[in-house]
Amino acid sequence: MSRPDPGAGAGEPVGAEDLSRHPGHLIRRAVQALNTIWAEEVSRTVTSPQFAVLNALLGEPDIDQQTLGGRAALDRSTVAEIVARLTDRELVRWTRDEADGRRKVIQLTGRGEEVTRELIPRTRRMTARLVRALPPEDEAELLRLLTLLLTAHESR
Numbered sequence: 001m002s003r004p005d006p007g008a009g010a011g012e013p014v015g016a017e018d019l020s021r022h023p024g025h026l027i028r029r030a031v032q033a034l035n036t037i038w039a040e041e042v043s044r045t046v047t048s049p050q051f052a053v054l055n056a057l058l059g060e061p062d063i064d065q066q067t068l069g070g071r072a073a074l075d076r077s078t079v080a081e082i083v084a085r086l087t088d089r090e091l092v093r094w095t096r097d098e099a100d101g102r103r104k105v106i107q108l109t110g111r112g113e114e115v116t117r118e119l120i121p122r123t124r125r126m127t128a129r130l131v132r133a134l135p136p137e138d139e140a141e142l143l144r145l146l147t148l149l150l151t152a153h154e155s156r
Contacts (some may be wrong), residue, residue: 034130041126042119049074051123053082054116057092057108064097065104073154091115 019025038048046054049072056071057063063071069079083106086092091112097103108116131139 037126037129041129042122046119050082050086051119054112057106058116062105062107065106068106
């Protein structure tokens with residue numbers, strides 16, 4: 001697919017764009033599909049970013065909030081809000097780091113671990129449903145391309 005020249009047509013009237021050729025538009029639509037399928041297959045109460053936090057804590061208990069944000073690919077304010085919500089729902093708890101009182105150390109509660117383990121197979125079903133139109137080799141290529149795109153933009 002050729003890339004449009006952002007300077008092309010300067011000073012000329014601009015017609016409507018074919019958004020089916022805009023990756024950003026298609027990614028936005030894919031996110032909408034993901035959110036719909038997530039609610040149907042995984043949970044109406046635990047969001048995908050909340051699950052990312054819970055899953056990170058299942059894999060690496062007792063980590064500080066900043067590290068948790070990195071593991072879940074969430075910015076500082078988003079992870080703080082998610083930790084607060086999950087704490088209110090008694091899915092996680094936090095304590096102050098004994099060595100550095102400014103740091104919060106987060107861990108799953110027993111209920112949080114149970115919920116996370118229940119959601120994992122549902123996320124697998126959701127993923128299978130999301131990509132079911134793709135042959136396996138295209139699914140692998142989609143993952144490769146998304147990873148390449150995200151890596152390029154997250155390194156900024």
